[in-house]
Amino acid sequence: MKKQIGLVPLGEVPAMVLKVIAANIVAYYKWPAIVLPMAPVPRSAFDDRRLKYDAGIIINTLDEWDFSDYSKIVGVMSQDIFIPIFNHVYGQAIQGGNLALVSLFRLNRNVDGSLPPPSLCYERAAKVALHELGHLFNLFHCDESKCVMHFSGAIDDLDTIPFYLCRDCERRLTA
Secondary structure (H helix, E strand, C coil), X not given: CCCCEEEEEECCCCHHHHHHHHHHHXXXXXXXXXXXXXXXXXXXXXXXXXXXXXXXXXXXXXXXXXXXXXXXXXXXXXXXXXXXXXXXXXXXXXXXXXXXXXXXXXXXXXXXXXXXXXXHHHHHHHXXXXXXXXXXXXXXXXXXXXCCCECCCXXXXXXXXXXXXXXXXXXXXXX
16 A cells, blocks of 8 residues: 555535645645545435535445555545534544545634635645544544644634644654
8 A cells, every 4th residue: 555645526626725735734744645536425425404414424435436546535525514423524534544534615614704715714624634634643632722633613723723733643643
């Protein structure tokens, strides 16, 4: 298995977002990140009751596709996602696995409903991707508020966390 990360746009995803996520993966995890061809958003993942996509079903679908040339896969989509215990999530990953998902849906609005500048949307997307990749590298949520592995349940939480890992998470990553 090659030591590289594949970014899979699921449906229409802005090319610049994918480039920013890839650049941040290379900068912070030191792994090559390759943007793969667009794949369809799995229709079976849409929940008619919640009017959102089930992140778990999408990850299971990704698991059925052939990504044998990649060590880790991060799906990126523009639609809203959820997991059964949360109404929405910014991303989801299989702890210690090789599949993660990032949703851009809630990253393009501020708490007050206003539109942030594109640079802030890119920053948010990169942080979510780095966080979910941390889970793939078997890092857990961190209590340190100045760590990319700190849980961000709200957009203002996401805006306050940095791009980097705290010393403890960095140590666990390299151990």
